Amino acid sequence: MRARLIHQDDLPRLVARLRRDYEVVAPFRGRGRDTAFEVVTDRNQDQLALHLPNPVYPPKRYALPHIERLLRIRRTDGGYDLQPAYDETPRAIFGIRSCDLAGILHLDSFYLGRDFRDDHYARRRRNLFLVNVVCTDVEEDIDENCFCVCTDTGPAAREGFDLQLMDLGQGEWMVVAGSPAGEKLLEEPFFRRGGPEHIRRRRAILTGVRAQFKDMTSWFAATVRYVSRGKVLESTWQEIGRRCLECGGCTYLCPACTCFTVSDRQTGPDTWERVRLWDACALSGFTRMAGGHNPRKAVHDRRNRRFFRKLAHYFIQRELSMACVGCGRCVDTCHGDIGMPSVVEMIRRATVMEETRHVPSA
Amino acid sequence: MSHPPESLYLPKVAVLDRVVDEIAEVKTFYWHFEDPAEQAAFKRFRPGQFAQVSIFGVGEFPASLPPSPTEDETFFTIRRVGSCTEALHALKPGDRFGVRGPYGNGFPMEEYEGRNLVFVAGGIGLIPLRSCIIYAMAHRERYGRIQIFYGARTPRDLMYLPDLKRWEQAAGIECYLTVDRPDETWRGHVGVVGSLFRKPDVRMAVENTTAFVCGPPIMFRFVIQDLKGMGFEDRHIVSTLERYMKCGVGKCGHCCIGVAYVCVDGPVFTYEQIRKLGEEI
Numbered sequence: 001m002r003a004r005l006i007h008q009d010d011l012p013r014l015v016a017r018l019r020r021d022y023e024v025v026a027p028f029r030g031r032g033r034d035t036a037f038e039v040v041t042d043r044n045q046d047q048l049a050l051h052l053p054n055p056v057y058p059p060k061r062y063a064l065p066h067i068e069r070l071l072r073i074r075r076t077d078g079g080y081d082l083q084p085a086y087d088e089t090p091r092a093i094f095g096i097r098s099c100d101l102a103g104i105l106h107l108d109s110f111y112l113g114r115d116f117r118d119d120h121y122a123r124r125r126r127n128l129f130l131v132n133v134v135c136t137d138v139e140e141d142i143d144e145n146c147f148c149v150c151t152d153t154g155p156a157a158r159e160g161f162d163l164q165l166m167d168l169g170q171g172e173w174m175v176v177a178g179s180p181a182g183e184k185l186l187e188e189p190f191f192r193r194g195g196p197e198h199i200r201r202r203r204a205i206l207t208g209v210r211a212q213f214k215d216m217t218s219w220f221a222a223t224v225r226y227v228s229r230g231k232v233l234e235s236t237w238q239e240i241g242r243r244c245l246e247c248g249g250c251t252y253l254c255p256a257c258t259c260f261t262v263s264d265r266q267t268g269p270d271t272w273e274r275v276r277l278w279d280a281c282a283l284s285g286f287t288r289m290a291g292g293h294n295p296r297k298a299v300h301d302r303r304n305r306r307f308f309r310k311l312a313h314y315f316i317q318r319e320l321s322m323a324c325v326g327c328g329r330c331v332d333t334c335h336g337d338i339g340m341p342s343v344v345e346m347i348r349r350a351t352v353m354e355e356t357r358h359v360p361s362a
Numbered sequence: 363m364s365h366p367p368e369s370l371y372l373p374k375v376a377v378l379d380r381v382v383d384e385i386a387e388v389k390t391f392y393w394h395f396e397d398p399a400e401q402a403a404f405k406r407f408r409p410g411q412f413a414q415v416s417i418f419g420v421g422e423f424p425a426s427l428p429p430s431p432t433e434d435e436t437f438f439t440i441r442r443v444g445s446c447t448e449a450l451h452a453l454k455p456g457d458r459f460g461v462r463g464p465y466g467n468g469f470p471m472e473e474y475e476g477r478n479l480v481f482v483a484g485g486i487g488l489i490p491l492r493s494c495i496i497y498a499m500a501h502r503e504r505y506g507r508i509q510i511f512y513g514a515r516t517p518r519d520l521m522y523l524p525d526l527k528r529w530e531q532a533a534g535i536e537c538y539l540t541v542d543r544p545d546e547t548w549r550g551h552v553g554v555v556g557s558l559f560r561k562p563d564v565r566m567a568v569e570n571t572t573a574f575v576c577g578p579p580i581m582f583r584f585v586i587q588d589l590k591g592m593g594f595e596d597r598h599i600v601s602t603l604e605r606y607m608k609c610g611v612g613k614c615g616h617c618c619i620g621v622a623y624v625c626v627d628g629p630v631f632t633y634e635q636i637r638k639l640g641e642e643i
Contacts, residue, residue: 070371073418079396079458080418084369115626116611119369230640259615262371262608264419272419274371276608279615286616289606290423290444295619296641305618308640314621 001176002183004191005198008171013190015040015048015094022092022129025062027055037062040094050165051137054097056329058255062093063104063125064111064278070120070262071274085273086120092129096161098154099146099327101132103255105160109319110258129181132161136205138212145328147341150218153325155209168201218344220311220322226351228313232304236350240307240343241300243336244282250330250339251280251306256323259286281305307343370611373416373460374400378453384439384521385514388486389451390428392437395461404461407431408468409493410602410630413438414610416460417449424607424625427464428489428522430496439489439521465610466629469494469574469600471501478506478567482585484513484555484577488521490602490629491576496525499535507567508535513555513581517541517548538564555581556588568592575601575633586633596634603629603636 018024024040035055069085111121135141135155148154162182166174177183251257261279264272288294310323331339379392395401416422423446425438442451483491498505514520529537538558540551575585605617605624617624620640
């Protein structure tokens with residue numbers, strides 16, 4: 001991987017350069033700590049910022065839209081005309097965090113792998129340029145619910161980006177190219193060479209940032225083992241289920257969730273579109289069949305489902321990554337305090353206590 | 363890995379040829395693809411696979427493929443139970459709808475060669491097994507004994523009547539029917555499907571035998587008990603599962619049970635696999 005330096009004041013030039021080839025989306029500040037990804041335009045480009053809280057609504061939607069048209073359906077004389085719909089807009093996400101980037105890489109292995117390759121996803125993804133920004137500002141970039149160090153996804157992504165930006169302080173940013181397209185951009189005149197001193201600074205900053213996560217550590221390894229081997233007690237799932245308000249927030253905000261439902265909607269007298277929409281295994285209708293039979297009725301069965309899907313060894317092997325990227329959004333949104341770190345902790349505690357129950361104390 | 367050049371989710375337009383009443387709320391819909399090339403490609407399906415049926419503007423649903431690839435016609439047998447099946451039931455011959463597939467693993471018919479086949483179906487559970495039965499009969503020499511046990515609530519709930527008559531009279535296969543509640547016309551056996559196993563004139567194949575079980579959950583549980591009592595091993599009991607599905611290709615997530623996606627890893631599972639799924643079926 002090649003690396004260069006860019007001065008803070010030249011970052012807008014990089015964005016302007018990207019806008020020549022791509023529709024660029026980037027996080028912008030709203031009110032308070034509220035932030036959101038929006039398209040960069042001539043009007044808002046001055047307000048671009050790279051140190052700010054990660055938006056609650058993840059940039060996953062640029063790879064897998066919340067609502068995505070799959071098919072245009074037109075009734076003709078005595079028949080139907082069906083046209084698949086694809087979005088092949090060249091698009092760049094400027095300022096995607098390492099956790100959200102890991103989410104997209106997880107979607108890649110899910111949607112592009114196995115027996116069937118999803119062409120709607122593939123075409124959109126092929127045109128997506130990813131500019132990762134490393135979280136270094138402990139006031140702005142990171143909050144108390146981040147746990148990417150536990151999922152091994154951050155604070156600095158190791159792969160999957162086209163460019164990676166990291167603030168080295170003193171107005172200098174390190175830029176690493178992670179793809180041929182990214183390397184090509186490094187030829188722009190506003191990049192310059194760095195030296196060993198910059199690599200030292202990068203290392204020191206990352207060590208410092210990692211130390212900020214000490215209050216938020218999750219024992220994933222043990223929990224993955226317990227979940228994969230079916231060791232988690234039914235009573236633990238019930239406890240988790242009792243806390244679930246079935247809002248679906250954890251799923252809708254998750255950068256690594258993949259499930260969708262499909263719906264036809266009318267767009268004209270003789271036209272319809274078939275769309276897919278994010279769906280959530282937290283909701284009871286998720287498995288309900290026509291006629292009303294629902295094989296997964298109980299709330300705790302559905303919670304079990306979500307965490308099994310994310311933590312079972314089988315799936316981690318299949319997708320080569322855990323379907324949790326440590327972004328902390330489920331923690332932020334959950335009213336019942338059963339975001340991923342809490343669940344990991346509950347499972348670990350209950351299972352360890354059960355396993356040691358019969359051991360006489362010394 | 364090779365992949366189709368177009369959308370996974372693109373149905374092909376099919377024409378409804380004719381509709382046959384089976385039992386209350388259940389009809390068989392004979393159809394063919396508008397494009398003969400599609401029809402030829404589709405006909406390579408295996409018994410036990412399924413397809414996604416589209417009613418444009420309403421939605422899409424998974425449906426078993428009851429025909430055998432050895433038969434000429436393609437059809438679905440569908441119970442009217444939700445909005446999409448309601449819309450399908452309202453179609454008239456000549457109307458268009460969409461089909462994509464076939465999907466799923468299907469029955470590994472080669473693995474059963476040289477073995478006896480026991481089919482146990484309850485109610486509309488005969489729909490997914492029909493394909494396998496017809497296929498085995500078309501290749502009669504490849505299999506040992508073939509026994510069919512089929513039970514329905516009442517005589518009016520027995521499906522595929524022409525097939526049943528043929529199976530009852532065909533040489534080389536045994537077909538036993540039963541109903542839970544007889545009417546004045548019924549001269550046959552009365553009782554749940556499992557009670558057929560204990561009829562004096564029935565000699566169940568057990569050794570070197572694969573049993574296929576499809577029907578409502580309660581029937582499934584009791585039949586499994588009966589079969590295991592007779593000495594059937596879990597790996598020689600086979601069923602097909604049904605789930606809410608939106609894609610049929612392992613992406614939408616709805617049909618996933620434990621680690622298995624019913625649409626791509628199933629819908630055919632051995633009872634040994636079903637027990638290991640880790641969730642209620």
